[in-house]
Amino acid sequence: MENSSYSLLSSEADSQRTLYPYVTGTSVIGIKYKDGILMVADMGGSYGSTLRYKSVERMKPVGKHSLIGASGEISDFQEILRYLDELTLNDSMWDDGNSLGPKEVHNYLTRVMYNRRNKFNPLWNSLVLGGVKNGQKYLGTVNMIGVHYEDNHVATGFGNHLARPILRDEWHENLSFEDGVKLLEKCMRVLLYRDRSAVNKLQIAKITDEGVTISQPYSLKTFWNFSAFQNPTVGAEGSW
Numbered sequence: 001m002e003n004s005s006y007s008l009l010s011s012e013a014d015s016q017r018t019l020y021p022y023v024t025g026t027s028v029i030g031i032k033y034k035d036g037i038l039m040v041a042d043m044g045g046s047y048g049s050t051l052r053y054k055s056v057e058r059m060k061p062v063g064k065h066s067l068i069g070a071s072g073e074i075s076d077f078q079e080i081l082r083y084l085d086e087l088t089l090n091d092s093m094w095d096d097g098n099s100l101g102p103k104e105v106h107n108y109l110t111r112v113m114y115n116r117r118n119k120f121n122p123l124w125n126s127l128v129l130g131g132v133k134n135g136q137k138y139l140g141t142v143n144m145i146g147v148h149y150e151d152n153h154v155a156t157g158f159g160n161h162l163a164r165p166i167l168r169d170e171w172h173e174n175l176s177f178e179d180g181v182k183l184l185e186k187c188m189r190v191l192l193y194r195d196r197s198a199v200n201k202l203q204i205a206k207i208t209d210e211g212v213t214i215s216q217p218y219s220l221k222t223f224w225n226f227s228a229f230q231n232p233t234v235g236a237e238g239s240w
Contacts, residue, residue, distance in 0.1 A: 018076055023053065023075065026044060026046070026071055028157070029128075029153070029187055031180060033175040034175055036209070038180045049196070054201060062105055062129075063091065063099055065099065066102040066105045068105075069128040076124050084105070087108060101133035101138070103140075110146055122144045127156075128156060141154040158198075159191060162195070166183075167183070189220050
């Protein structure tokens with residue numbers, strides 16, 4: 001009897017994992033600009049197709065030199081933040097004058113995501129990791145199965161399809177802070193029009209050699225009177 005009850009308890013414990021994402025965040029976009037890295041994400045948390053939460057912060061500083069943003073399952077992102085807290089604590093305990101840079105943190109995250117994927121217990125997130133150390137800018141991404149790369153601009157979720165074409169056309173390495181913010185806002189406005197999970201409440205974060213700054217939430221000005229929005233079924237016979 002004891003063995004059977006133990007096996008029942010252990011099987012229940014093993015099942016406490018993300019088998020399917022429940023509360024999720026949508027796109028995160030990151031770009032390099034003249035002085036560092038800029039990142040943007042809205043604050044929506046969707047329960048299925050219901051926009052259940054509207055004040056979810058999806059960008060956080062990591063140590064002295066890095067900034068992380070996440071789309072996907074919010075509880076898994078919280079677990080990743082616990083991993084990163086432990087990583088930075090262990091790093092600081094060495095007290096050797098060195099600290100982990102963004103490249104090291106990104107490499108760590110790629111190993112974590114790929115390891116969990118191999119256990120068929122993935123962390124259901126796509127992550128953007130950016131930072132600056134010793135004047136060197138770094139920006140990379142990794143998804144839930146460990147696919148990762150670094151680039152001058154990255155995006156997750158719908159942003160990878162709708163925002164990156166804009167970034168390919170308009171991004172350049174000498175972007176000022178003001179122009180970088182305008183470019184990110186343009187991308188977020190497109191996502192707001194086209195992504196049902198997007199919400200008009202966003203934050204912009206920047207990281208330079210001086211540290212991380214995350215803005216207060218704010219909204220974009222939008223225009224919904226386009227003719228295609230007014231009459232979405234014109235020319236589509238048989239549609240609703």
